[in-house]
Amino acid sequence: MYAVVDCNNFFVSCERVFRPDLNRSPVVVLSNNDGCVISRSNEAKRLGIPMGAPAFQYEELFKKYNVRVFSANFSLYGDLSQRVMKIIVESAPEVEIYSIDEAFIKYDGCSFRQIIAYTELLRKTILKCIGIPVSIGIASTKTLAKAANEMAKKGWETKKYPEGLYGISASSEQQELVNLPVADVWGIGRKLSLFLNKHGIYTAAQLAACEDEWVKKHLTFSGLKTVRELRGIEAVPFEEVYPAKKSIISSKSFGSPVSSLQEMREAVASFTSRAAEKLREENEVAAHIGVAITTNFHSKHHKQYYNSQSLKLLQPTAHTPELISSAVTILDRIYKEGYRYKKAVVYLFGLHDRYSIQQGMFENTLPWGVLPEMKKKNKLMSMVDRLNREMGSGIIHFAREGVSKRWYQKRKKVSPKYTTRWKDLPLVR
DNA sequence: TCTGGGGTCCTAGGACCC
DNA sequence: TCTGGGGTCCTAGGACCC
Numbered sequence: 001m002y003a004v005v006d007c008n009n010f011f012v013s014c015e016r017v018f019r020p021d022l023n024r025s026p027v028v029v030l031s032n033n034d035g036c037v038i039s040r041s042n043e044a045k046r047l048g049i050p051m052g053a054p055a056f057q058y059e060e061l062f063k064k065y066n067v068r069v070f071s072a073n074f075s076l077y078g079d080l081s082q083r084v085m086k087i088i089v090e091s092a093p094e095v096e097i098y099s100i101d102e103a104f105i106k107y108d109g110c111s112f113r114q115i116i117a118y119t120e121l122l123r124k125t126i127l128k129c130i131g132i133p134v135s136i137g138i139a140s141t142k143t144l145a146k147a148a149n150e151m152a153k154k155g156w157e158t159k160k161y162p163e164g165l166y167g168i169s170a171s172s173e174q175q176e177l178v179n180l181p182v183a184d185v186w187g188i189g190r191k192l193s194l195f196l197n198k199h200g201i202y203t204a205a206q207l208a209a210c211e212d213e214w215v216k217k218h219l220t221f222s223g224l225k226t227v228r229e230l231r232g233i234e235a236v237p238f239e240e241v242y243p244a245k246k247s248i249i250s251s252k253s254f255g256s257p258v259s260s261l262q263e264m265r266e267a268v269a270s271f272t273s274r275a276a277e278k279l280r281e282e283n284e285v286a287a288h289i290g291v292a293i294t295t296n297f298h299s300k301h302h303k304q305y306y307n308s309q310s311l312k313l314l315q316p317t318a319h320t321p322e323l324i325s326s327a328v329t330i331l332d333r334i335y336k337e338g339y340r341y342k343k344a345v346v347y348l349f350g351l352h353d354r355y356s357i358q359q360g361m362f363e364n365t366l367p368w369g370v371l372p373e374m375k376k377k378n379k380l381m382s383m384v385d386r387l388n389r390e391m392g393s394g395i396i397h398f399a400r401e402g403v404s405k406r407w408y409q410k411r412k413k414v415s416p417k418y419t420t421r422w423k424d425l426p427l428v429r
Numbered sequence: 430t431c432t433g434g435g436g437t438c439c440t441a442g443g444a445c446c447c
Numbered sequence: 448t449c450t451g452g453g454g455t456c457c458t459a460g461g462a463c464c465c
Contacts, residue, residue, distance in 0.1 A: 030433085031432090031433035031434075032433050032434065033431090033432090033433070034431085035431080035432050035433055036432060036433055038433070038434095052432085052433085053432085054431075054432040055431080055432080056430080056431040056432075057431090057432080059431095072433085072434095099436095220438090220439060220440075221438090221439070221440095222437095222438060222439065245436080246436085246437075246438095247435090247436070247437085248435085248436090249434075249435050249436070250434090250435090251433090251434060251435080252433085252434080253432085253433070253434090256430090256431095296431095296432085297432090298431090298432055299430095342432095343433095345434095347435095410431095
């Protein structure tokens, strides 16, 4: 059996840990650039603020109902996430950390009753030690556990299970799915649920009853996996070990539109530098790099442009200057004069373990006393990373990133880094 | 005027190889 | 006049997730 532990309204709950005075107020957290609503308290949901709502469109409503608004504070959320995960990992032998606010637990050889008891205790422990409320769903596959979690969140038959918990036992699977809208199934998004509705499929139970051939044809192989899981057949593997990343992305919308090539180059260089940092944190090297640029697609008054390109690097690398050179080369190819650019994306893919790459053919022909190129580059990069880590991120950066950073973003209402910066530590009087 | 960021998996088509 | 079959790699794009 599987249990999935999901933090309720996670980012909002994190803010409330240090602001218990907001426990009954509507609270929202905004994305980078203070753009969209990415987390909502139940009170905010009841006010009709949708997920992903553009903040500027809701300013009046925020004011009217005294909605408390926070800019995203990922240092705080990341730290509290680690604390929650630590408790989960210590509570069970097999845990898969699935996202910042979610983890799967695999229970072997336990009865349904036992699992209910374990997870009830776990829920109470997380609430008491960290202050984050969680919902837990229990079932025989990961997809069914996610379905149970939906039911726990919606408070179905609360008398049957302890608060915040819901279980789907093996004998009642198909019966439980009758009331679950197909759009709420894990793996069925907006497009697919519209398609399914058009074909008369509205509930998870109906989807589970579809023929394999039909599903494979219209919902692809991943859709078939979802359907099998709904029938109680494991098709989505449990992954306890953290798998190596396959791609790394660094992308940001600009605080204000950018038109000059020089500024675009600086932005792309900065994003590349950030991506390369993440690459080195993962101990990986990239074989390919890509760049995409786009204008503001919401704007009706300006001409639109989007373009992207990628290239294969001569040799897989995690060396920032090489990556910046390639990224800027791509940018120069796709950039067009006369547009107001809103966003740039740099992505690294074809990632390998850094220790498994081949040296270049001529690396060893350097004169004695000179370090092979790769070694020199690695040394330089680890020094840059160390300085930024120990003295504050951004203490040292690459000249091509420029100094104006006019594309920098707004974050007007960010809360203190309560748990990760000494001077932000809360005081108790 | 203002609309996020970071990932995964799957498919399809074209170029190329033998 | 007649023009195969089985691969790989690359790139782009679309769906999904949190």
